[in-house]
Amino acid sequence: MEDLTQWPPGPFELSEALVLAAQLVPPGLAVSYGGLAGLLGAGGPRQAGRAMSGAPDGTPWWRIVRADGSLPPSLSVRATPHYREERTPLKGHPGNPTAGPDGGPHLRVDLARARWEPDEAELAVLAALRSGLG
DNA sequence: AGCGTGACGAGTA
DNA sequence: ATACTCGCCACGC
Numbered sequence: 001m002e003d004l005t006q007w008p009p010g011p012f013e014l015s016e017a018l019v020l021a022a023q024l025v026p027p028g029l030a031v032s033y034g035g036l037a038g039l040l041g042a043g044g045p046r047q048a049g050r051a052m053s054g055a056p057d058g059t060p061w062w063r064i065v066r067a068d069g070s071l072p073p074s075l076s077v078r079a080t081p082h083y084r085e086e087r088t089p090l091k092g093h094p095g096n097p098t099a100g101p102d103g104g105p106h107l108r109v110d111l112a113r114a115r116w117e118p119d120e121a122e123l124a125v126l127a128a129l130r131s132g133l134g
Numbered sequence: 135a136g137c138g139t140g141a142c143g144a145g146t147a
Numbered sequence: 148a149t150a151c152t153c154g155c156c157a158c159g160c
């Protein structure tokens with residue numbers, strides 16, 4: 001990580017802050033839509049979802065998932081290769097290895113193991129984003 | 135102003 | 148596990 005303590009912030013739109021927060025999530029980890037908003041102390045899950053839908057290329061949208069670790073079917077399929085590459089802990093029924101064709105539309109991230117817990121530096125950035133809102 | 139829609143979440147059956 | 152409800156809230160019509 002680089003200079004996380006001082007991002008140039010001007011006032012942020014909430015949607016923009018949510019995208020920046022999403023970009024803090026490290027590979028292999030994930031956080032729920034509601035969790036992301038919670039870390040910013042603003043907005044809610046629906047706003048986080050809306051922000052991800054319009055997020056610029058390069059944003060790791062697959063690291064932001066539903067509270068149960070899933071994503072909408074279409075997105076889940078596109079997310080699968082990323083999870084494989086990042087070794088993201090997935091939840092699978094012991095008997096049913098994976099789920100479906102290419103990893104499956106209904107696979108889920110195992111948030112119990114993969115949940116992102118911001119470290120000190122990351123928390124500082126989140127605080128900066130929070131204070132730079134509006 | 136209304137009203138439908140959505141990359142949500144929790145609860146209930 | 149599926150299929151509903153509600154509550155939520157920003158957007159666009």
